Amino acid sequence: MNSQSSHVDVVVVGAGFAGLTVARTLTKAGVSVVVLEADDRVGGRTMPGRVAEQVVDLGGQWVGPDQLHLLALAEELGVRTIPQYLEGEHILDIAGRQARHTEDQDLPLQPADLAEFDKVTAELDALTAKTDVAAPWNIEGAGALDGQTFETWLRGATESAAARSVYRQFVKTLFCVEPGQVSVLTFLQYAAGSHGVIHMMSSRGGSQDSIFEGGVWQLAGKMAQELGDAVVINAPVRSIAQTSDEVTVTSDAGVWTANLAVVTAAPPMAARISYTPALSALRDGLTQRMPMGSVIKLHVAYATPFWRAQGLSGQIISDRTVTGPWFDRSFPGVETGCLVGFFVAGPAQAWADRSPEDRRARALEDLTTYLGPEANAPIDYVERVWPAAPWQRGGYTTAAGPGVLTAFGPALRGPAGRVHWAGTETADVTPGYINGAIQSGKRAAADCIEHLKP
Ligand SMILES: Cc1cc2nc3c(=O)[nH]c(=O)nc-3n(C[C@H](O)[C@H](O)[C@H](O)COP(=O)(O)OP(=O)(O)OC[C@H]3O[C@@H](n4cnc5c(N)ncnc54)[C@H](O)[C@@H]3O)c2cc1C
Incomplete structure (x- = not known):
């Protein structure tokens, strides 16, 4: 192991799009950084x-x-x-009926099923319009929306087997969890971040x-190239200790001291790092409840x-x-x-x-x-x-189940003393996406610059 040790202004944990953006933004502002990446490559959930x-x-x-x-x-x-x-026709095989349609046509469901699908979409869109991506727990009725899974909500919203099945496929494809594993509020937060339900699910003009x-992975490589020696791969961070004056970040590639640290690993991966003093109960509770x-x-x-x-x-x-x-x-x-x-x-x-x-x-x-x-x-x-994948353990993002956002959501972004958080899960535009990762990195870098001011 090539062990190093040094002092920088900010240690960034993780060289995905969020971490590389933090480092790039800080470097341009004259702040010294090191990026410690556990994997043997940069890019995180892109490769x-x-x-x-x-x-x-x-x-x-x-x-x-x-x-x-x-x-x-x-x-x-x-x-x-x-x-x-x-170009050409898409195949939709839902609820025992296979049909084809082009990108510009409605879903090829029976008229009654299509009407139900549109009704469910309109209900979700109305809720999405009221949802603040950065603080979804503030929506009126947040407790009820966060207190049920998408599956429970869907069963109440329509009796059309076809409309339910299309939505189940959408939710599985968007969150990579079953509709019974993700809360309605989480769904709304992501839909709000992506300009609405249909936009989030669409190809032409959509996400x-x-x-x-x-x-897209090339962009991570290009950012890392710009940062040069400031990016250290094969450097899993094992612990972060902070005093009132500095942070000490211990990785397999060495120990760095810094004024601040920014952890960009997804919440359940950030939870595998040992923190001294221990993180707040709220932050730790959050990371226990946000599976990949x-x-x-x-x-x-x-x-x-x-x-x-x-x-x-x-x-x-x-x-x-x-x-x-x-x-x-x-x-x-x-x-x-x-x-x-x-x-x-x-x-x-x-x-x-x-x-x-x-x-x-x-x-x-x-x-x-x-x-x-x-x-x-x-x-x-x-x-x-x-x-x-040992350092990502899933994707595309986390999926919070019932009750998590309302009880623990406020701990997503708030810094823990000298430790700041970034990563797509903390984004306030397009959380879950690469675009969100970049936005979260810019936001965390701005927070660090503010924090470093005398
Ligand atoms: C199969 C798949 C398909 C996807 N499709 C799309 C898509 O089409 N469009 C889109 O916008 N998004 C998509 N996504 C999501 C997108 O890739 C992520 O939102 C984005 O890459 C997350 O970036 P990030 O920097 O927040 O996190 P990450 O990329 O996860 O970066 C965090 C980094 O931290 C590192 N790390 C973890 N623990 C430690 C530690 N202890 N010490 C040091 N480093 C550590 C990780 O190795 C990782 O490199 C997809 C994801 C997957 C997996």
Whole structure:
């Protein structure tokens, strides 16, 4: 182990988008920093992978037109966006009925089911409009909204099996937990952060509008490159001790003293660090109650995007399969086709400890159901099992269950003396997204600058 020891103004824990943004913002303001990253790479919940000799995002991938922090960063660092491929028909297989629709059409539900779906959406949108992303616990009726799971709420909101099933798929896909594991208030907070329910779930014009040429992970690499020696990888932080004068941060790569520390690991990962003096009961209680979602991300490459010739977009949403949703992730300018899909929520929990061969076989079986036998002849496959990743242990974000936000939410952002918090979970725009991680990093850096003033 290469052990170092030094003094800086601010120690940043974690080199994901939040931590790198904190460090970059502080460095530009003349504040000295070190970024200690537990993993052997930067990027956190974003990272590259290779499938059929093309580079893909194994973690975060999409960006929406409203995600201005991420779009500005990409522009500054010279990485272009490309629209998500949405030509042709999507497949929706819900409540025993399979149908197709284009991106611009309504969901292909029976008229009565569609009316119920629209009614549920309108109710959620009305609540979302009243929700403050930064303090959702202030909404009128917060106790009741936070006191029930999304599943309980949904059962009361409609009797349409199809409308319920579409919403269950949405919630699983958005939070990577079952609808019975996340509170209504948590759902509203995320929807409010993403300009409403439909925007959050949509591709064109919504949160899944575009991807980045070469992958979003590159932006983390570029930020780290700028920071140079200030980023130390293979440096898991084990403890943070503070006195009235300074913090001492002990990692496997050495010990740093600083005026302040900013912890950007997701709340359940931040809880694995030992703090002296102990954190407040409220903050510790929060981190005990904000589990990571469960997600396994898959890429399946084919000689050609054969589904396009069938008039299909590659988008599949189904309540009959183990895997899904699926989207087209083919590469501009090459012949190869690629589908990106997921095990989310219950299926990710159930399949995370199985073999890659089992997961691949399951994914191909599901794809063959909708795309025919050609789907069973891929040329390559790559996956990332996020619940097994030692320093992230899941994704895309945390999912607070009933009662957590109202009782413990105020401890999300408030500093613990010289220890500040950042990370997408603490964002007040688009929490859960890369854009939120960047915003939280800017906010934490501004807080540190304020704190450092004599
Ligand atoms: C499969 C998947 C798909 C996703 N899709 C999208 C998408 O399409 N669009 C989108 O916007 N978002 C998406 N997300 C979410 C997005 O990736 C995250 O919101 C964002 O990357 C979080 O950044 P962060 O800096 O807050 O946290 P992280 O990226 O988790 O960074 C925290 C860092 O802290 C490190 N760390 C943990 N413990 C310690 C310790 N003790 N000492 C030192 N370092 C430590 C971790 O290794 C990590 O690098 C997805 C995530 C996943 C997993």
